[in-house]
Amino acid sequence: MPSRADTLTAAAVRLVGVSLTYRPRSRWSKAEPVEALRGIGADVGAGEFVTIVGPSGCGKSTLLRLVAGFAAPTSGTVTVGGEPVAGPGPDRGVVFQQPRLFPWLNVRRNVEFGLRMTGVPKRVRTARADELLTLVGLGQVAGRRPYELSGGMQQRAAIARALAPDPAILLMDEPFAALDALTRERLQEELRRLWQATGKTVLFVTHSVDEAVYLGTRLLVMSRGPGTIVLDQPSELPRAADPRTHPDFPSVRETVAAAVRRAASSDPEVS
Ligand code: ADP
Ligand code: MG
Numbered sequence: 001m002p003s004r005a006d007t008l009t010a011a012a013v014r015l016v017g018v019s020l021t022y023r024p025r026s027r028w029s030k031a032e033p034v035e036a037l038r039g040i041g042a043d044v045g046a047g048e049f050v051t052i053v054g055p056s057g058c059g060k061s062t063l064l065r066l067v068a069g070f071a072a073p074t075s076g077t078v079t080v081g082g083e084p085v086a087g088p089g090p091d092r093g094v095v096f097q098q099p100r101l102f103p104w105l106n107v108r109r110n111v112e113f114g115l116r117m118t119g120v121p122k123r124v125r126t127a128r129a130d131e132l133l134t135l136v137g138l139g140q141v142a143g144r145r146p147y148e149l150s151g152g153m154q155q156r157a158a159i160a161r162a163l164a165p166d167p168a169i170l171l172m173d174e175p176f177a178a179l180d181a182l183t184r185e186r187l188q189e190e191l192r193r194l195w196q197a198t199g200k201t202v203l204f205v206t207h208s209v210d211e212a213v214y215l216g217t218r219l220l221v222m223s224r225g226p227g228t229i230v231l232d233q234p235s236e237l238p239r240a241a242d243p244r245t246h247p248d249f250p251s252v253r254e255t256v257a258a259a260v261r262r263a264a265s266s267d268p269e270v271s
Contacts, residue, residue, distance in 0.1 A: 018076035038226040051216030059227030093162030099154040132160040152183035231259040
């Protein structure tokens, strides 16, 4: 098995001069084009946990959608594992703020869904789903429907579903934002452990500076729209123990918080 040091050398996600302007679909529309991203450049190594913070509307979701292959840039290039992104793929798992589970399928079938689509035999996919449900603490409720689960449990199921095809990259768009504080804290802790155990590359969008600094081995801050990257720095906080207990946690936190404050107050027309 390659060590973390080996896998870190490979570029998992690369964005070069990426800009995206949303244009109205119909030429009769009176909507103005929206410049969501401008000149984004970033190189994410395999195994990094990148957290992305920025004011609402700065293009965080758009950035993830580009890497997920749900959208294409207006200019610039997005590559995953050295290949240009041409659409969604099993190498990238996506978790949204809302779990978006299929209400008519039980939890196990939800987790299996992607595998069923790619023709994985039933016995294999059921075993895989059960293994993942155990990993996220849902082993006991595999047969239940989503509406029988709490919000935190549904989000765990959504994470298991994203992990099912064993993607190298996990794209998470404010996955814990809708949860209560206690559940959120527990899921943060679980995600940190899961990342450590699997060595996946994670791009994680959040509004919470604390969450970003707690989880991220690399911290990105974006400016108000059109989104640009205004801070991109590795976090030296050790990952073996809870980073929040480290003496440097407050200063790293303040660096990110200050960048977010600057980003939120800056006038995009002036900067
Ligand atoms: P964030 O996730 O940081 O809140 P988004 O990426 O969702 O920001 O949006 C960035 C900008 O693009 C916002 O101004 C938003 O209104 C606009 N936007 C997002 N999606 C679309 C769309 N499908 N069509 C037009 N404008 C959009
Ligand atoms: Mg968003």
